[in-house]
Every structure is written in C-alpha cells, then in structure tokens.
Amino acid sequence: MVDQSGGHLPDLDPGTIARVASVAELAALLRQLRRREARQEGASPLTYRELAAKTGWSRGILGEYFAGGVLPPTDRFDVLIRLLGASPAEQGWLATARDRVEESRRSGSTAAGPPPVPTSRQLPSAVPGFAGRAGELAELDRLMDATPPTPVALITAVSGTAGVGKTALALHWAHRVADRFGDGQLYLNLRGFDPSGSPVAPAEAIRTLLDALGVPPQRIPTTLEAQAALYRGLLADRQVLVLLDNARDADQVRPLLPGGPACRVLVTSRNQLAGLVSTGGARPISLDLLPVTEARQLLAARIGAARLAAEPEAVDDIIAACTRLPLALAIVAARAAFHPEFPLTALAGELRSARGGLEAFSGADPVSDVRAVFSWSYRALSAGAARLFRLLASHPGPSASGPAVASLAGLPPVRTRPLLAELTSANLVAEQDPGRYTCHDLLRAYAAELSQAVDPDYERRSATRRALDHYLHSAHGADRRLDPHRDPIPLLPADSGVTPVEIADHGAALAWFDAELPALLAAAGEAGPAGFDRHLCRLTRSMAHFLERRGHWHRWATVQELALGAAQRLADPAEEAHARRSLGRAHVHLGRTAGAATHLGAALALYRDADDPVGQGRVQFDLSWVAVRQDRFPDGLRHSRAALDLFTSAGNRSGQGRALNNIGWCLSWLGQHSDAVGYCQRALDLLLELDDRFGAADAWDSLGHAEHELGRYREAADSYQRAYALWRELGHRYQEADLLARLGDTQSALGDLDAASDSWRRALDILDELDHPDAEQLKARLDRVGRSTPGRHR
Numbered sequence: 001m002v003d004q005s006g007g008h009l010p011d012l013d014p015g016t017i018a019r020v021a022s023v024a025e026l027a028a029l030l031r032q033l034r035r036r037e038a039r040q041e042g043a044s045p046l047t048y049r050e051l052a053a054k055t056g057w058s059r060g061i062l063g064e065y066f067a068g069g070v071l072p073p074t075d076r077f078d079v080l081i082r083l084l085g086a087s088p089a090e091q092g093w094l095a096t097a098r099d100r101v102e103e104s105r106r107s108g109s110t111a112a113g114p115p116p117v118p119t120s121r122q123l124p125s126a127v128p129g130f131a132g133r134a135g136e137l138a139e140l141d142r143l144m145d146a147t148p149p150t151p152v153a154l155i156t157a158v159s160g161t162a163g164v165g166k167t168a169l170a171l172h173w174a175h176r177v178a179d180r181f182g183d184g185q186l187y188l189n190l191r192g193f194d195p196s197g198s199p200v201a202p203a204e205a206i207r208t209l210l211d212a213l214g215v216p217p218q219r220i221p222t223t224l225e226a227q228a229a230l231y232r233g234l235l236a237d238r239q240v241l242v243l244l245d246n247a248r249d250a251d252q253v254r255p256l257l258p259g260g261p262a263c264r265v266l267v268t269s270r271n272q273l274a275g276l277v278s279t280g281g282a283r284p285i286s287l288d289l290l291p292v293t294e295a296r297q298l299l300a301a302r303i304g305a306a307r308l309a310a311e312p313e314a315v316d317d318i319i320a321a322c323t324r325l326p327l328a329l330a331i332v333a334a335r336a337a338f339h340p341e342f343p344l345t346a347l348a349g350e351l352r353s354a355r356g357g358l359e360a361f362s363g364a365d366p367v368s369d370v371r372a373v374f375s376w377s378y379r380a381l382s383a384g385a386a387r388l389f390r391l392l393a394s395h396p397g398p399s400a401s402g403p404a405v406a407s408l409a410g411l412p413p414v415r416t417r418p419l420l421a422e423l424t425s426a427n428l429v430a431e432q433d434p435g436r437y438t439c440h441d442l443l444r445a446y447a448a449e450l451s452q453a454v455d456p457d458y459e460r461r462s463a464t465r466r467a468l469d470h471y472l473h474s475a476h477g478a479d480r481r482l483d484p485h486r487d488p489i490p491l492l493p494a495d496s497g498v499t500p501v502e503i504a505d506h507g508a509a510l511a512w513f514d515a516e517l518p519a520l521l522a523a524a525g526e527a528g529p530a531g532f533d534r535h536l537c538r539l540t541r542s543m544a545h546f547l548e549r550r551g552h553w554h555r556w557a558t559v560q561e562l563a564l565g566a567a568q569r570l571a572d573p574a575e576e577a578h579a580r581r582s583l584g585r586a587h588v589h590l591g592r593t594a595g596a597a598t599h600l601g602a603a604l605a606l607y608r609d610a611d612d613p614v615g616q617g618r619v620q621f622d623l624s625w626v627a628v629r630q631d632r633f634p635d636g637l638r639h640s641r642a643a644l645d646l647f648t649s650a651g652n653r654s655g656q657g658r659a660l661n662n663i664g665w666c667l668s669w670l671g672q673h674s675d676a677v678g679y680c681q682r683a684l685d686l687l688l689e690l691d692d693r694f695g696a697a698d699a700w701d702s703l704g705h706a707e708h709e710l711g712r713y714r715e716a717a718d719s720y721q722r723a724y725a726l727w728r729e730l731g732h733r734y735q736e737a738d739l740l741a742r743l744g745d746t747q748s749a750l751g752d753l754d755a756a757s758d759s760w761r762r763a764l765d766i767l768d769e770l771d772h773p774d775a776e777q778l779k780a781r782l783d784r785v786g787r788s789t790p791g792r793h794r
Helices: 014-018 023-041 048-055 059-067 074-083 088-107 134-145 166-180 202-212 224-235 250-256 274-280 292-303 305-310 312-321 326-338 344-353 370-379 383-394 402-409 413-425 441-454 457-482 506-527 533-550 553-570 573-589 593-609 613-629 633-650 653-669 673-689 693-709 713-730 733-749 753-770 774-788
Strands: 154-159 184-189 241-247 264-269 283-286 430-433 436-438
Touching: 014 088, 023 059, 023 074, 023 088, 048 059, 048 074, 074 088, 088 224, 088 774, 134 154, 134 166, 134 283, 154 166, 154 274, 166 241, 166 264, 184 202, 202 224, 202 250, 202 553, 224 250, 241 250, 250 274, 292 305, 292 312, 292 326, 305 312, 305 344, 312 326, 312 344, 326 344, 370 383, 383 402, 383 413, 383 441, 383 457, 402 413, 402 436, 402 457, 413 430, 413 436, 457 506, 457 533, 506 533, 506 553, 533 553, 533 573, 553 573, 573 593, 573 613, 593 613, 613 633, 613 653, 633 653, 653 673, 653 693, 673 693, 693 713, 693 733, 713 733, 733 753, 733 774, 753 774
Parallel strands: 154 264, 154 283, 184 241, 241 264
Antiparallel strands: 430 436
16 A cells, blocks of 8 residues: 555554454554545545545544444444455454454453354264274374464374275264363365365365354455454464364365464365475374274174174174275175174175276275275165266265255156165265265265266266256246346256256245255356356356355355356357356455456446347446445446436336336435435335335335435334335345344434334344344444443343
8 A cells, every 4th residue: 555655554553453452442543544544545534524424424423433432333344444445454354353342342341352253063973883093082182182382273184095084083083072162163074085176275165164153254355365364363262173174285274274272173184284294283193094903893883793703704804805994894884784684704705706996096095995895885786776876976066955866867856765765874875964965075986987887978968967957947946036026047948857946935045045055056167167058157147146145255256257258158148248247246245346347347238239228227237336335426326327217118117116226325325315215215116016025125225214314213214114024024034133223223313212122132133043243233232222221121
C-alpha cells in the first residue's frame, strides 16, 4: 500500500492485533485504519458524515465506534473495516480480535483470549474388532504426554503401506484419548491416494476445517495464507486433536497444522512424510505388517479364539497367505464369520490358489498378495453383485447414495438394495452412514481393474453417463424446489435405468444438496475429461443457486471455471454466457471485482449477440449489485433501470418485480427513501401476484429498510414481520433469524424493549440450533438490554 507521495503505508501489525483485549484498543486500530486510508487517498480522514452516508448509520453511533464507547456488531464491523481499506488478511485478523473482545466482555474477563470456537467432535467410529499394535499405542501415549521443545502443536506422522491399518490405529487411539481434548476433535480424510487421483487440495481442506469450526463461508478469506492464519488463530491455546487421514505429502499437510502447544496432530499416510519430520518436528511412527501373534489376535477378535484353536495349521496358512496385512486378514475373517460352517482349512486352500489382479501393487510391494484375497471375495459374489462392484469404480465422489448406485447400475433401487447388502456383508463396500456407501481405495482400484478387463468400453461409458444423468436430473429437481422462478435449464434426456431422486419440498432440496455436495463437485470435475461437456455445463447451472445461497463461493468459482472451459470446447455461446455470468457472480462474492467485471461484461456481450433480453437483464442486475458494493449507487440505479427495461421487453414479470425492488434498494442507499418505498411496493404487488416468494421476501426486507430509515418504525416492523413469515415458510432458518434480529432493532427503536428482547431471543434460539457464530452477537445484545433494565425478567 502506497500513499500519494510515494511513501509506504504499512499493514497493521498482526502481533498488535493479537494482543487486543478491550473495545478501546480495538477502536484505536479503527482510528489507525482511518488515518492510513486518508494518506492513501491524499485527503483528510473520512468524516462521520461521509461514513454515515456510505453506511446508512448515524453519526453518533459511528463516533461511539471510533471512541471505543460501543463495540460494533459483527456485520457493521466487517463493513467498516472494508470501507477503511483493510486488506483481506487484516480483515481476518481484526474480525478475530473483535470476536475475542466480545467474548471477554460476555464472560466478564478483561484478559485477551481466543475467540469462541464451537466444540467439534468429528471422529468416525473406531474400527470394530481392533487388536494388536500394543507397541505403537504405547508410543502414541508417550508422545501424547511429551512436552514439545517449541511452543507449537505436537505432530505425529503414522506411515505405512496401503491396508496396513494406519486409519484403524489412529481412530482406535484417538477415541481412547478423546476425553483429554475438551475443545473437540477434528477429522479430515485428505484422500492422498484416492483412486480418482484427486487428493484434497490444501485450500479445500482448510475450508472444510473452517466449516467444522463454525466459520461462516462469507467470513473465510480468499487466499490460502489468510485462511491458514485464521485457522491457526481459532485453535490458538485450544485443546484440540486434529486427525488428518490419508495424506499425500507434507505440502498437503503443512497449511492444516495448528500453531498452539495445546493441540495434538495425528497424520496418516502411505508416504513417510520426511519433509514434515525434518521441518515440522513431526514424530514418525512407521507401521509395518502385523507380527504373527497380533495377526492371530485380530482373527480371534473377529471369529473367536475357539475356532482358531481347533485348526491352528489352517490359521498359520491364512496368516501367511494374507502376508499379515490387516486389511486382508479382516476380509478373510469377515468371510469366515459369515460362514461359520466353512472349515478354515478350505478357506486357506482357496487363498493359496486364488491369484491375480491389482497390478499396481505387484513387485516389491509387500502387500501384492492382497489381490488373492480380493479375487477370492469377488468370485464368491453373485453375478449381479459382481457387476455392481465393478461399476462402482465409475462412480464420482467418495460415497454414493442408494439411488445413485441404482442409476449407475441401470437398475431399479429395489433390485440394487440386496446387491449392496451382499457387498457390505463381504466387506467389499462399507455403509458409512444409513443409505450411503463407500469403498476402500484398494478395493476400488481392484474394481476398476476388473471393470477394464471384463466390461466392454460402451458399458463403462454408459455407467458414467447414467451417474451424470442421475446427478444432473436430481440437482435440477432440487434447484426448482429452491426457487421455481429461476430461469429454466434445458435438460438432456436421461438414459434408461436412471433413477433421479424425487425432491419433495424446499427443505428436502437443501438437505439433498448438503448431502450430495462432495459427489456433485466430483461429478463436475470428472465430466469434462470423460467427454461429457454438455452434462458439465447443465450440472453446474443446476448447482449454482445452492452454492451461492450456502456461501460456497470458492467451490462455485471452481466448478464454473470448468463449465466455462466446457462451453468453449462445445463452441456454444449460450452456455458460455451462462458460465461467465455465474462465474462473475462468484467473483463478486469473493471480492474479486476485476474478474467479476471481465466475466459479466463478456456475458453481456454474448447475450446481446444471441438477442437474449432475459440474459442481458440478469447481467444488468448483477452489474447493479457490483456497483452498490462499490458505493457507486448512481451506476447501480442505472443498471437496475436497464434490467427493468429488458425484463419488460421480454415479458419476464418475475424479473420485472425483482428489478423494481433493486431500484428501490438503490434509491434508499441514495437517501431517496420515499421514492424507494414506492418502487418496493410496486415490486411487492407484482411478486405477490406471481407467488414469487423469494422475490417477495427480499422486497418486504427492502421495504422495511427504507421505512426504518424514514423513521416509520411501525410500518418497518410490519414489513419485517411479513418477510420473516415468508422466509419461515421457505425453510430458510438463517434468514428467519436474520429478519428477527433486525425486527428487534426496529422494535427497540420504537421503545418496546420487551418485544425487541423477544425477537432477539427467538433469533438466538434459531442461531443456537444452527450452531451459528452470530449467536454470540445476539447474546451480547440481550445482555446489554438486561443490564440497562435491571428489573427485566431474563
């Protein structure tokens, strides 16, 4: 950052920010930002009048913020530091400091401490029948109690070959010590050796961990460096166990390491992670094949000691044939347990004779004989289950629902259920959650090898297409439930045998998208390389509304980049226009204004070339939104009026209603609140007539804002009540809470603190239910009301 005279304007010192312990110290940083912004612009600091015009807040409350008399609410604080030119990294540091001060005030403490972090207990279930590994467990216990030589988290890296039991050991030990980590346990499968060949990128991994820590998607910084800083700050001085499973290499792990000495990190990987040991101070534990004694313990835990004692030579043969590999032993034990009438001698003989498969694990790899175990298990399957097992290698994503598996196989769900039960009983597929199935990576690799050898090309390609058809048609149905007034998306006809999920209502649509998001993202990533560009374009369009509303803006931008490439390969200007517009919107959310302008401008030109007035109107609407975010309210108004003209010429009445509302919103920001009320009312009349409930909810909200600014608090309260009722009907729990919070503000302005407290308390109940961090802000507000009126019942 450079001022007008060429002098360097330094960033705020993160160490200083980390020591902030009071509202006064936080206000001092706001004043420093204000002075710095003035030097950058070569002018005097922004006056309270100017800031009030930009934000719509009173000059008096702004003065309190800068004087340290009042702690700004989270949403206002975020707006204020952006207006004052804080960098993305500074925004993250300051937001953390503000949350820390609020928590200190709430708890009555004056000492600086970490912001409140939700307790997250993410450990999957421990592996049943775990046995052996006494030495490794003792070593983990010893390292657990060791004092780190430096004030950083203690890291233990468990490495070993595939199927050796790294995850089983890590989960068994983690559950054993979980009660020693009062602030929770985080778990993440990094898929370093996933058969799809797509390890979890560090940026995606850290966003997943921030999600688990309760950070709203819109509060996540845009750069990996800032995300990692926020993550470390949240875990500073916390007692959290972080289990990072199946890592590819040290580079994948480093951004995910907390910095506080109270944390413990356990990493599993097929690689030795030498870089993590040499530069990160990790304590290595190398996991080898089981000793014969512990291999016997594993078998005894699963099929009984008496059965082993009856056929000791057969047990020795089984252990030898499985090369003491825990995964192979577990599969044999499951087979033996499922068929107690089978003599172990017969099972050992079949293991010796059944060979072939998994060429990638042959040669010097000590687990090469695992192919015999897989082959034997596979050959015991019915023909239908064997075909399904092979086709599972064509499924995108880490897990699949029952209907998705049915579509992959081209069979009705009623016929796939018993086949899945057969595969689950044989330990070839795991039901990780009710109705959701996953496959160990070695088994999936084996399935892919079998499919290549057995299934013709057209059969494998047909399975891939059916899987994409399933996700496209299901996502399209869910998208229509979320907002029936969105522009229609032309669907490709589904192949025979595809069973899309029937989505009942808005709530079911959100739940389906939440559950299927990993598979949808994987499907988008695999569609292009597989030659299904048209599916990729339509699938990303069907996902866009959900990704935007849920705040998954990084993921949205990623899949839209893929869609843009697919549209250009198809040489389809219409698809390119849709992709660029959606990508532009994602860039706006991410604060990438230049990129947003580029893509939206290109989309507008493409829609003009195609003589598509509705598409042009949507882009004009987006350009209005960009202008408002940049405080260019006259430009925003101009784009909104252009959108209205285009929607009117196209006869798109829903678009007209939403454009009218946007005009009203822009006018309100320009201080023309009376005119804004008129436009918002016209928008409401039209949107209510069309039963466009999303548009109407937004319009009631805008109307309430304008009325509040005019001092018409009773009318504003009524508008907010109507918006709240619509959001509640639509099942948007966070929007319900948001409206209730602002309704409470209006009721407070009316002097009705009882009603305001009730609204805030109802909002707080919802936010607590959602485990949303905004709950702390409402708790502080209710505490202030209680302190100002000591006799009030709380």
